[in-house]
Amino acid sequence: MQHRTTISKYIKLSVCTLFFGFVGLQTSAQKIKIDGVAVVIGKNIVLDSDIAKFKQEVELRSEGKVKITDCEMLEELMQQKLMAHHAIVDSVTVSDPEITSRVDRSIQYFTQQYGSIEKVIKAYGFNDLEDLKKELTTVQTENVLIEKEQQKVTEKVDVTPEEVRLYYVGLKDKGELPQFPAEIELAQIVLKAVPTNEETERVIAKLLEIKKQIEDGSSFKMKAIINSDDPGVTSNGGEYTVTKESAFIKEFKEMAFTLDIGQVSKPFKSQFGYHIMQLHAIKGNTRIASHILMQPEVPEDKLKEIKEKAEKIIVDIREGKITFDDAVKKYSDDDTKKNGGLIVNPSTGESKFDLTRMDPAFYARVSDLKKGEMTEPFYDEERSGDKMYKFILMKDRTDTHVADIIEDYVKVQQLALQKKKEETITKWAKEKIKDTYIKIGEDHGKCTFDKNWKKEVSK
Template sequence: MFFGTIDAQEIIPDEEEVKQVKDSIVNSTRIKADGVAAVVGDFIVLESDLDREIAQLEAQGADLSGVTRCELFGSLLEKKLYAHQAIQDSIIVNELYIKSLVDQQIQGILAQTRGDMEGLLNFYKKDSEQALRDEMYEINKNGYLAQEMQKKVIDGVEVTPEEVRTFFNEIPEDERPTFGTELKVAQIVVIPEVTEEAKQAVIERLKGFKRDIEENGSKFATKALFYSEDSGSKNNGGLLPTMNRKQPRMVKEFREVAFSLQEGEISDPFETDFGFHIIYLEKIRGQEYDVRHILLRPELSEEAIQKAKDKIDKVRDLIVSGKVSFADAAREFSDEEETKYEGGRLTNPTTQDFNFELTKMDTEMYTQIQGLKDGEVSEVIQDEDRINNIKFKIMTVTDRIDDHEADFARDYLKIKELALQDKQVRAIEKWQKEVIADTYIKINGKYRDCDYQSNWLKVE
């Protein structure tokens, strides 16, 4: 993922420089020479910023044929406004996270360009890798600020059932959305059991990592890079997104250990559903914690794997022979706690109901159930997830709903989501209108002729 999608930005670091830029806007000749296209609060937008944004989007294969330069420029102005207001609201940036993100981005780009650092520097018109890193840091930092500010604007926006009904009733009948073919899908999962010996072996290995770090000066980040089985954090040396005591969704055991540590301390090994961990608390900033971890999973024996395979084969035979229903078999035999008590039915994470729209279905799931007739049971599928390296499952389609016009009762959750999105858009529009009015904004030259959705020109 190219870092330029966030947008290139230059920060004016102090009030004197802000004054100098604002003064320069009065002189149109100087503006053209400087290439300053706009000023938004403490940020400037250069002509080259927009050129770089377009180049990055095209490099990623984006189709810009129907997008005007004015629309892209308006998008840059919005990002600057969010970042500016985030600074005013003292939104905190996790510097370690941003630096690790820069490392990932540089390595990712170099992997695509076969290690051509010189070409990368030429593309971004930088004379050194450090200069490039400094600019990427500012880009990511301000992109992060913009994203956090937008989250803050819509945080807490909710819709009542009456608002959902009003939203639906105000849609003309001939303009109501059509939902595609939907399936209800169920599965039964059998997971191989881990032996106590395998668990103890992992615990001892983690204890060894801890001793090597504390007694021999080894680096926690290096251990995580080489040994952690958490693919999402290992390339960052085990660094996780900033943790906050107010975060509602966090693995209970992980939360308790992390918040019991002192800065610079490493935990003893402990278990979660994901495996066994040790945690290093790197830094505490008020309510925010910078944490690294190493995850190891116990090895599965061939005997345990075969036992699980034999079990699900027998369960499938019972269902196919008609001796037990799929739902009853799920309640009796499935190891997946999230679905077994619902007869194996899967919940759509987007809509929170049991329906999966065929055209929006996860590719992996679609591959596993394509071709199944209603009520037919799939062959045994070997799979894996974030918690289990190996699991076996069988799947079935329990119901099918053909393409249909939105129905308030049947499609309530989908309509609620549309109503919420509409309300969030209106909240953002209201916020933008108020903040634009209170922020120093100046648009230069040809960009004054653009027809913006927001009042960037502050026309009364």
């Protein structure tokens, strides 16, 4: 069970992710011609290439700690397809907005990776953007169906404190208690350096000048390459594909859907700075637009002033003149001010960070701090262009340790719940296999499965 649980963890990360749902995309008919069909479940198929692709991904994501055979991989994929099949049977509904949102995130991610949507289309052999979106919609629809069917099957599953205790004792008796990595909880005070009014006016005037030059016939793309502070401008000329569901900032989307084709906007402000935008094309609910971003500069003397202020706050905290919490309320310019400066882990949405999986630069700053200690102020610059000095407090720290039922109750509870959910899904799958059409290809007929996918009669 320990091995299967570990595999399932990485399968879930692989099969239902945006990235690997996309990497394998090709026209379905074309794939079947050049690729063997490993299994058919209902109307769903698993190709031989799917087995190889996801097997490699499991091993990659586990950093080589999990090795899985082709037969084990096939069984995991069959369970996913069984879920997708019965989601349809159970009339699980999938809304257009949630699929569109996922498709847009996929397109946005790969556009950033390749530099332009045209390069993405070319790299994966699609005819155009609509062709790409159609295939991505198919992939993401299946992903959502699987997720919702899993939720449906396990929605009433829960664990009692006694079940958590028995689960823990069972792991302890078998010598399989997990080792939890070192975790830390951090809080920060951020002091931002705000540009002067004169600098802001200079940027707006410059954008108005560029706007007039473009309206007089200058190339928007060339002006963007020369002037824009958008880091993607060198590869895409500031051009983006925009929908109302895409993850672009509100001001950017609103402007794209306000302009007429060829029109250049007035300068408008966002969290990233000041923009002008030109609309190039309207394709249904999609807009093709370019922008130029300019960020007001902050003089060095202003940055020096902010650093000295941060240093003074640290001294006051260390000397007991003010508490860290009160200093957050009084001085911090960051959104974390609302929760006492607490930094949230973007990967988990929680305040705890796994010390071994932190960004290397961030790790270097905080790894040696003891509970209650602070870093010295350091310079930082956000993607929005905001420049600042900040310092960090080590609010709490737990070193690497073997699971303890008292200290780690919540984590052990989550593991116990996950195990119970997996057992529930396994039981569900064994029942559903009986009345589901399943055909396994000859090459995989010799596989030994945990479940009766071959529908063999017990002797």
